[in-house]
Amino acid sequence: MAEKPQISSNTTSANFSSLPVILLLGLFSLPLLVMYAYLFIDTISDTEAGSLIPNEFTLRHWSFLWETKAGKPNIWLVTLNTFIFASCITGVILTVSSMAGYVLSRLNVPARGFFLAGVMVLHAFPSVTLIIAIFIVLQWIGLYNSLIGVILVKAAVELPLGIWLMKGFYDTVPWEIEMAGTVDGASRFTVWRRLVLPQIKPAVMALGLFSFLTGWSEFIMPQVLAPGAKVQVLSVYLAGLIIDDNNFDFGTFKAVGVFYVVPVLILYVFFQKHLMNIYGGGTKG
């Protein structure tokens, strides 16, 4: 971080003032800022009809935390489901793609080029178009409306990205470490497990965080593949609240929304640097 401001100030200071662009961009950013500000404000305040300024403090919008609404599952069960969903996806993606990525990066397996090309096509391929077929398959094999089914599907869909990223990370590890390991008589599995994997710990963590956030935010797969009350995740729960016309109350929606988004924001703020690697570089193929 230390040298960054210097570089930028070199480019910006000379002939140009940066004030106009800041003002312009600030103006464009206003809608977003307003929406996010009111997302938080509206959860703890009441506003008179026809006014934009809140006039009283209240916690009633948060009542969903201690009262279960009729016809809706308990919020803590839903949160637990979401947590299980996101963690399992993370676990599966990390395990499977760290192994497959290593193979594709380092081992001379048959059809390696074909595999790599396949992974890359799948990575670009929009998986959500497959949801109709997946829906029918899950009904056939009886995993419809279960967390296991939707976890496997979501993890499989995210795998190509994971494998591709891991392959990229392994590519940066120097060969010498492995050569030393094999010369000392370790098997390739041991070399991978003991020598190579520790080298890319930060990358594994970044992919893990990314997978967790993706799982936490996923909406359409759980909505289609596991909509039942017992296996509902937060996104489906919130969408169900919003669609219910009888209890239309933005205060509650937003409170649930904040409850749902806060873990994301916290993770993001703390691990911004790791995640930027993936958001920016990961999709570069």
Added chain:
Amino acid sequence: MIAPAAVMIFLFFLMPVVLTAIFAMTNMTTATGISGGAWQVTQGAINRLKADMPDLAGGIAEPRFVIDEEGLAALEALKLKAGFSTELRASHMGEVFPSRREAERMIKALKDRPSTREVKQISDLFNRSVLNTRFETRDGLMASLKKLGFTLTPAEQETVATATYTGWVWTTENFRIIGNSPDMAQIFLNTAFYVSVTLLLFNVSYALFLAITTHYMPASTASIFRAIWLLPRITPVVIYVLMWKWLTWDSGFISMFMGQFGYPAKNYLLDSAYNAWFFVILINGFIGASMGMLVFSSAIKAIPQTQFHASEVDGASRWQQVRHVILPQLRWPILFVTCYQTLSLLASFNEILLSTRGGPGRATEVWSLAAYHTALNNYTGNLEYGLGAAMALVLVVVGIVLSLIYLRIFRYDTLISKPLIED
């Protein structure tokens, strides 16, 4: 070590691709079910039969009377005069009467002279009909029809079996519907409009604008703006769309704000097709802009500083710098973002589903959303899996073709290097 990945990708990725193609060739719906069906003479089946075989259709629809062992056993259990069953068995076994009148005339003529009440009682026992009976096999239905006195040629049997089958069958009808229906043409135009406008205005132009403006800012300010514009991407989509709904609702922010100037409150999201498109494109564009912003920013950062210094010494204006230094070097990133985002815009319908649900009317229905509505969620309740799969198949094919092209453009072969340890 690669096996788990291969198995998972095969099961939940490649198989669905193939299955989408397979389902696209069927007429699967909620009504037909997804596993095999049965044979059942329903009112609908009779209506279908009427065109080809009017006599048979009329005959099947009416109850028929068959003197069979089952009916005789029931008659004996009734403990009426023993003569009835003995005589029926002896001289009428296996006879078929196409109407109640004829059956009762025969029963009345029995030697033991049954009373009118008994005639009715007896005839009821021999009332046989296939109407609405479920047959698990085709042969079951045919055997029953034969017992009822319908003798059918193999060709006629085939027609009956087709008309009465309740399961799904192979068909290419779905593609004909996609090709001919004006609704589909409208949805296709919607999709083309939505993808091209969002892509041009936001995913590329606005992303470029963000990347270039943040480039001309002090680093700390720039990182604040980048963080703000990343928010739409990292916020879970349900909340993100919820905020837009709040902004545009009857009692939402825009309505209240315009209310200060005397405009009546209205739902800005759904009041007209024009507004719906405006917000759908904004909602998606704001998300799409962040990816372009990140890719373009890192590409601009990779431009050697000396080029900027040199151009400033030469007195280039900021616009000239953008035009002649930055843009020419962003050609590949722009192409990349265009390819990548075309695919994701084509396929993703999360945001539209959550905001307008394709409304008002079907104004903002795009292809992927229409496939979802057809196959997985609609108001009529009859989910047309087959047609939906056919619509998805169009996207799958487009997706595969585009990603293959994209693979070629970005010179995939340069990404593979030979392993250095030989096993």
